[in-house]
Amino acid sequence: MIFAKIIKELLKILQTDVSPNQVAFGAALGVFLGLVPGFLMKLIFFVLILILRVNIGAAFVTWTIFGILSFGLDPLADKIGFFVLNADSLVPLWTYLFNVAIVPFTRFNNSVVMGNITLAILFFLPVFFGARIFISYYRTHWRDKVAKWRITKLLTAGILSHTLLK
């Protein structure tokens, strides 16, 4: 069912005229939600997505995708995070942040958290630009064709999709 939901959300984004930048930005922020563990971190990015005029649907799509990916990426994130946290040049920064109010509650000093933040930062721009290029290309070449597909009609039709996704 989750796949149907993702596909429905994706079709909704792709088939409408939502700004590609909003979609791309939303997708890029969704990466953080998907990768970075911890309630406070997720809350921060979730609020950010709500505050900023970005496409929430795109954020949910990438949140889901990267959330699934994160299980496999955790060991790598642990190594990256540990390296970053112990990098001599960055230790003063982390020490400073560790002493700043509320920040320690983000658990940024955890290797997996920091590793996933790093990975999310690394994925941010590729996801942003990739999403924007993909949307532009899609809307130019595929949108009309896809709109004619029966599955698209089924998923985008309010009643049926509502029934299907219930």
Next chain:
Amino acid sequence: MKIFRTAFVIPTAIIIALILVFFIFYFDVYLKRAFIFAGQTAFGAKVEIAAVRTTFTKLSLNVNSIKIGDKNNEFRNLLDIDNINFKVRFTPLLTKRFIIDNMSVDGLKWDTLRKTSNKLPPKKKKEKKPGEESFLDRTMREAQKQAIAEFNAFPGVQRFDEIQRQLKDFSPQSVIDMAGIQSVARIQNTYVDIMGKYDSYVKTINSINVQPQIDEIKALSDKISKTTIKTPADITALKDNLQALDAKKKELEKTYTDLRAIQTSLAKDATDQKNMFNDIPGLINSDIDAIASKLSIPQLDIKNISRMLFGSIWVTRVDTVLYYMELIRKYMPEKSKEEKVKPQVKERMKGRDVIFPVKNNLPSLWIANISINGTTGGEGKENTPITFKGFIKNITSNQRLIGQNTTFEIAGDDTNQKISLSGKFNRLTDIAEDNILFVMEGMDAARLGIPETDYTPSFKQAKANLTADFTLKGSDFTAKAGLYIHGLTFDAAREFPGVDKNISKYVGMLWQGINSMKVEAQIGILKDSGLNFALTSDIDKILGQRFGNILNAAIGDVKETIRKEINQYVETQKKVLQTEADKYKAKIQSEIDPKLKDIQKQIDSVKNLITQKENEIKKQAASSLVPSVPSGLLKK
């Protein structure tokens, strides 16, 4: 293009409202569950909390009625607290630091009775591998094993049974070989000597044939008596006869002297005989000692009495204190100076937390002051309760940051009892040092849990003063305690069912007048020298002396029995032999006396005759001027 979404306000307001609703209505419930879960994990038994109330505006927390079960006692609470109240500082909380300036713990009690079981559902226990066992765990296990072994090895005052059995079953006849007794042998030998002497006297008497001598003298005397001097030849003949008579008289006198000598010897022997037995009492004593030494009276290792009474309790108490000290170590670990400047690495299931140095000199946890009050009483406790109050200062995750040790001091005092608990947990030095000092005065000794036996005094009415000092420095643990118990009672008149009355007597003698005792105990669990266990008590010395006296008394009883037996035997032997000797002596005497009488008579008669005849010769010589009478004869 607008960057921000205005439509966000409503969802945000909803989210905040939901969060507020959660904190107002549900947070306390979840916090209570979290406390219970954490408590149960730490103490391994049920934890019950009546209510948790948080006030976010004041950042205060109030916890009511906390009962922490004792995992070693299903229906007892380890701790029972009426109320805990504290406020958290706001600013440090934002940097994940939990700073409490003042905390109050009211109505603290321990070991209170529970109505329901405190057991938790069985949990899969992680077994420790041999290598994982700490030095303290291992040595404490050894100490417990040793204490149990010593307790089991305690011979008990039941040894009296053994002593009593030996004394009761003692039969002098079975032990005494009268032939081997010196005193009796001495009497027998003495009489053998005496009888030997008497035999020689009899032989001598028998060898002396008095009658022929008397007969000869009589015949010669008759002859001389009938001699009349008419001629000089008669004088010569008379003279010869007188000379012969004189010679015979001398022989008879010699016989008389010999017999008199025997008589004198007999008298002397009788006197000697009395003195011969002067050393008999000495010999009897030697005989008694020799026989008594054949009794193998068991020796009681008195030092075990204090070990039996206090060894197990001491180890159990130390074990309990050590358990809590280890718990403190677990939650308040050692920190080196380097830790202050270097990031620490803590392995976790989900990643690793890198702890960075804290700059504003505040540790992640610091409870500056906890004021405590409570009572030693509580539900299910029979002792007279003492109310106490005190404080704990500076419970912290890092003492170096605040530059102060964790200390505590709790004291209670009523007119009869005094209790004081103080301690210091030092993490400022490179080697962690924890110290706990416990002082209790006037407490009911029964609360110590000293085992009551039929052979030891009752501790029910006794009072105890206890000082115990526990130190854990690095991995080296030392504990010492001084205990003074007074008001001990021992009912010497009571009877032990199925036990001989004499045992009651001995046990009574053992404890009579002892109404106090001092015990000093030490345990050292040192990395270099291993386990040292010492327990000494003045009672050991006192009981040791008394036990010696009892043994002497018991042996004295036996000696008395032996003495009676030997004296009786010696006296009988003496009497029998004396009678025999007296008879023999009387017989000798009866033989000697008539002979002496006859001899004396004959000698006297001969003397008279010789005198008479000499006078006659003198007269005759004077009248006829016969000058040839022997001068020696005339003199006589």
